[in-house]
Amino acid sequence: MGLYVQKFGGTSVGSPDRIRAVAERIAATQRQGHHVIAVVSAMAGETDRLLRLGRELAGQPIDREMDVLVSSGEQVSSALLSITLNHMGIQARSMMGFQARILTDNVHTKARIARIDADRLKEALGTHDVVVVAGFQGTDADGNITTLGRGGTDTSAVAIAAASNADVCEIYTDVDGVYTADPNICPSARKLDCISYEEMLELASLGAKVLQIRSVELAMKYGVRVHVRSSFSDAEGTMVTGEEEALESVVVAGVTTDRNAVKVTMRSVPDQPGMVANVFEPLAEANVSVDMIIQNISKDQATDLTFTVTRDDADRIGDLTERIASDIGASGVVIDNEVVKISIVGLGMRSHAGVAARMFRLLATEGINIEAISTSEIKTSCLIHEKYAELALRTLHDGFLANESSV
């Protein structure tokens, strides 16, 4: 007899019929002799409806009360699911965040889970076959209702799976797993049977569509096996696990593009010691995350310094970068929005030489110019003009992944 945590998103509980289908799925697991902790989001559209109501009454509604407001959505869906399960003859009960003792910090609207008192969940499972926990919500140390931010129900589910030592945390969603690339752009993209936590984190733009990134961090930290699968079929999805479980580690697990990068170039920076620090210290003080950094070869005692920031940060650093340029005697600043970051990710890159070189060659073959490069242990990223985004994705995917028989 095992313990399954099953997370159902807003679309999965979006109507009475959908709730019945979810209840059937839970019932099937329970009939196999397992206990189930279901973790649910609000019915699709409900959170947005509540946010609109709140914003209609105040342009900047107070965060504490917005948490009280929107957390009601998960209260409704968890009650409805529990009602349906009981109607089917299954002993089920709902638990709100305060009842399941999901303790968070006090950062309203984007709280982080500090601790879960699993005794409450275990107590409930002692008398019930199924416990339905309202996702996305918790309480802080003073008993205020908090919420975990968009996609927070994933994090609730993984944290509950960790606290209750569940065998697996199943994330039911409207796609059937994690793909080697976005199938809308790359027709040869394949569903992965298995992926490591590290790869999943690096495949942010793919991962974000199916899993809140924080939930992956939490799964990695506590070794929770996460099974991403479709709520509309019984097919196996993608298992996200520690790398020791990913038996046949492949060189490249996936290719992903990130349109959130903006390229900033500081022209003719005087080539003197300490200059680069003079550029990046003020940016760090302004809380700007810098991703890729390139310093070109010096010419006439000056060099062009290029780096990337996120789009949000780019909007607010125009003045700051101009001031820095003036302070250090650079000739000016150019901000380029028409770029995209394309990355290949795979645990195998650590042990396979030449992967980056092959990436550069594949892009060059298609005449795609590389504007910047950055690497991590399991990822290589290139900044390219955004007009090449789709072409580059298909080229790299087919070059690295299309001919592999399995992943």
Place this chain on the structure above:
Amino acid sequence: MGLYVQKFGGTSVGSPDRIRAVAERIAATQRQGHHVIAVVSAMAGETDRLLRLGRELAGQPIDREMDVLVSSGEQVSSALLSITLNHMGIQARSMMGFQARILTDNVHTKARIARIDADRLKEALGTHDVVVVAGFQGTDADGNITTLGRGGTDTSAVAIAAASNADVCEIYTDVDGVYTADPNICPSARKLDCISYEEMLELASLGAKVLQIRSVELAMKYGVRVHVRSSFSDAEGTMVTGEEEALESVVVAGVTTDRNAVKVTMRSVPDQPGMVANVFEPLAEANVSVDMIIQNISKDQATDLTFTVTRDDADRIGDLTERIASDIGASGVVIDNEVVKISIVGLGMRSHAGVAARMFRLLATEGINIEAISTSEIKTSCLIHEKYAELALRTLHDGFLANESSV
């Protein structure tokens, strides 16, 4: 500086505009230097919407989860009101039942408040000008969410006023007070400035439209002054208080009709000792409340025994009364639905003789036959044919109340 408890029903918080109007009213009280505890119902229509959702998923949805489901309605309205107050610059915070420590028994969907830990409310009032409490809900000793039954927000408000030693409990509603009779039937009906708890309880059919009866019992028990008033005007409404405050106690405060009575007659009951007990003991065991009882004069060692029950009970006691009749040797049972109970209520009846006689005379003058009579210390009720209901109401109201200059 005082403490006001202000209760707002579903219509009063039924839309963003209405919520703004409620916030303005609270702000006006706060500007006068008072603290306010607002107690709110769900937005009009929301509780019914949630009940429908629950019943769509299960014919007989489990009570515990229905409480989780419907209590979300008050969570939403209290958060929205608190958002609006903060937007107006008023320090306000919402409290759910579990946060305000509104402890109830564990009878889901119709729980009774056992205790309120006022320390939590006082703590919140120490840092905020206004506390908005979700009405209708509490938690039992095990932390389960409970609700108090239809109209339960009145009871929440009175209980909170009692626990927090508030100066007054204002019940804002869509009528402007308690009337001497239903103004829709009796054009000369007048709003009462003041009424005693006892009279309010007896005027059930009038009172039920503006106040849940349990809230009046609670107000009487703890001496909470309840001010029933309109949420659409600033006019004074009706103050419900102890009789010592009702300075000029009138003979009759109001006239009310009750269409919930059904007349049951057991024919030719043998006139022997213990016979009446043989009839009413089985009814009591079946949890049937019997109201009026009349035993006619015996004739041929047999008598007709008449009593009234509520309509709900009448539907389920057909077989039981037939069996009782057969057991005691009565000749049969006649159930009459075409009756109405009309009552006059007033503290002054205790000290004024002849009030009942005057009632009978007024009805007789209009040719209205009295089928049964019952009296309490401050109420006299007559059972009449339902076709006379409106005529009897106007006749008694004009006979007792139309010429009094004040009440």
